[in-house]
Amino acid sequence: MSMTSNSHKLESLKEIVGPQYIKSDAETLSAYAVDGVVPWAVVFPGDPQQLSEVVQLACKEKLALVPWGSGSKMAMGNLPLRLDLVVCTKRLSRVIDIDTSNLTVTLQAGVRFKDVQSNLGECFIPMSPPYGDLATLGGIIAANSSGPTRLLYGLPRDIVLGVDYVAPNGEIVSTGGKTVKNVSGYDMCKLMIGSQGSVGIVCAMTLRLLPLPERLGTCLSAFATLSDASRFVDRIFETSLLPATVEIMNGRAYELLRPEGATGVKADGYATAVAFEGFHEPVDRMASEVSEMALESGAEKDIYLQEDQHLGFWNRYSNLLPALSKRYRDLVSLKLNYPISSYPEVIQFGTSLVSDSHIDHALLAHAGTGTAWIHLLVDPRNAKATDRVVSVSERLLDRCQGLGGNLVVERAMPELKRRLPTWGIPREDQIVMKRIKQQMDPSGLFCPGRFVGGI
């Protein structure tokens, strides 16, 4: 698109957000490229009303746009078919209402998770998303991002009470409300969660809070084999204990996360991280019983992290990806989902497959929820690597699908991503998703082509 044909649009955008909040210099445009596709402007609206007006203009001028929070998860999704504007929500950063008596917080989409979490008094948002130091709440829910404590507290769909979003026609739509019990009309909140900006740009939301737990702790154990580790995990699930997390990770992953001074795990060994949160009596009991179970299952090492050490470990866990992607520019992150009890099979298959392909990898699994990540630490100097990544991804997808699950490529360099099954295999309900997209974004302006099935 020529600069002259865009200059009047730039002027209109300047009128909406102010000239200092629209950038079209080469450096900014490059920093806000989406999968290598460069927009011709990046816009920073200051509030939902400005965001609405920006979208109304986009609607009128048929501009394709992609929303951007702090950019942590922009590598998810297909390459955009076209891109005019990146709309950055970071200035929508107001915390509107903290209502600890009613256990809700209402905030704008650009608020960073880390910033609000430390300001909720005796309460907390029961989420442990990846990119915890960087991510905005808008991006977290748009990507349906979740972390290890989903085992105890659930997913964004269980925590989000209401969402305001800007629809593709530029209007601000309110969904849900402030109350947990709410069946008025359709549950449009559920549509906004995980839809990656394809049918709406989240501008504000209300989330449930919980009272801060009295005590925290994590039991870390090292196992020589997956079989020992899964025997331990299965034992936990046979009891009435209620841990907050049950994580299995390979040696490589543990190496990146273990506390300083703690011995590592053998290269082909596995570590488990079982966390507890709550009143001190159940936490103390779980700490004691779970440690015992670990040793009985053949744990070679077992350490218990309390309070600060516990927080430090899970903070490293949450921020693993930024750390990895700094070291490995060509990092490929695959997220697998499958029925819960298939975790040993998936981990075994994944590990063997990737190892046989001579690719270094960090593997982390939420053993209790049927989700796992395989981060392929691809060496860019290895020309054959990309072919093997494609083959590994396809075979992993095939295995997960056979189990009733799927696979998503959460991160890969754009050229490689073109060859990967970004959203796994679309399922039969794709026909309904297409129709929803058609109804709500008939001109295909929001994130064109990026979502499941290319919608």
Add this chain to the structure above:
Amino acid sequence: MDSAELIDRLQKIVEPGYVLSSEMDLALYGYDASLERGRPDVVVVPASTQEVSRVVALAYREKIPVVARGSGTNLSGGSIPLKGGIVVHFSRMNRILEIDIPNRTVTVEPGLITLDLQNRLLKEGFVYTPDPASQKVSTIGGNVGENSGGPHCLKYGVTTNHVLGAEVVLYDGTVVWTGGKSQDNPGYDLTGLLVGSEGTLGLVTKIILKILRAPEAVKTMLAIYSSLEDASNTVSAIIAEGIIPATLEMMDHLIITAVEESVHAGYPLDAAAVLIIELDGMSDGMDRQAEKILEICKRHGVRDIQVAKDDAARERLWAGRKGAFGAVARLRPSYMVCDGTVPRTRLPEVLSRVMEVGKKYGVLIGNVFHAGDGNLHPLILFDERDEGELQRVQKAASEILNICARVGGTISGEHGIGVEKIKEMPLVFSDRDLEAMRQLKTAFDPEGILNPGKILPDPLGLPQNL
């Protein structure tokens, strides 16, 4: 297509004995637990997804409305065939198809009675936690349609938080699965959109539900108050202390007296209000939590607290609460229950304003509800055969919903919009909000044959006529 031909075509899809069209049948399937009435053209009772699919495909071709029906305990008119058409009654599709403990799921047919599922799971040491008071009669399919709640939703969430996937028959008879046993399937959360859609987006023919291991310990307490205000203040205070009980239910004097006559749960007849507070989970620390709750109740003027000593005692306490709606029939033959939800801290104020509305319109109101999540159920008691009284009741109900909306709550916590609350939708949704919902409806049901006349006000602002 005329009636006789429709019946004939349906008899080729569903066994002839399960196509109902006598005057009596049509009357029997034209009502639910709301005050609305309708009349279907025909009722079918299918045995399989394939039959449902073929019925819907036929209905789509002929542009005939389709209304799914479970047990018809719907409280807002969601099961009423407002515009005639085919009622698809799921009573024969009522099986548990699979219990999968390792994957923490159960797969069921929509006609399964909720309590039957819970009882079956208990044998395995597992629970399905959403427990609407109607669970003895209502079906899982109905619960899914309404996104039903129940007392345990305070801690565990509502139906939608437990539905992992569904097999659904779409507007034209196409059958698809949404979601599945595995979580995190990429794409739009169609399962989440279907739950609570009151039969207007599709007919669910199989449901995959999340199950949990039964809690190790349960402690159920009855807190007895001489003042409604003290009881409602206690509710917020408990949560503010950092305790999320499994349930926090309230009943007022009127309800207590009706329940005692009917169920004999052991509620004291001279109490202004009682709270049923239940803790569940690991046994460790439960006594300390119970002590804390006791202290808080005492700080708010509790007269007495009884702790259920065993399962039988616990059952009796709950029988009273669950039998409350039925028990009020002893007082007046009809009730209109409002289903407004308000932020918990506004409960005391809203309750007193609700009682004022009762006085204003000269109607009897009893309160039995989920105090912990602010979900009120003022039961307005009357005799629907008295035309004048019915009108006053409808005005009172509207005013109550208005109050709830204005303190930052919503107009339906559990019972759905159906027909009954369509006129109140503008209290909580703007035209733009409703337009977004219409787009969703159109995406799922372009011709509008699935349960027409429910949830959404007519876009032209015309009243929904019966």
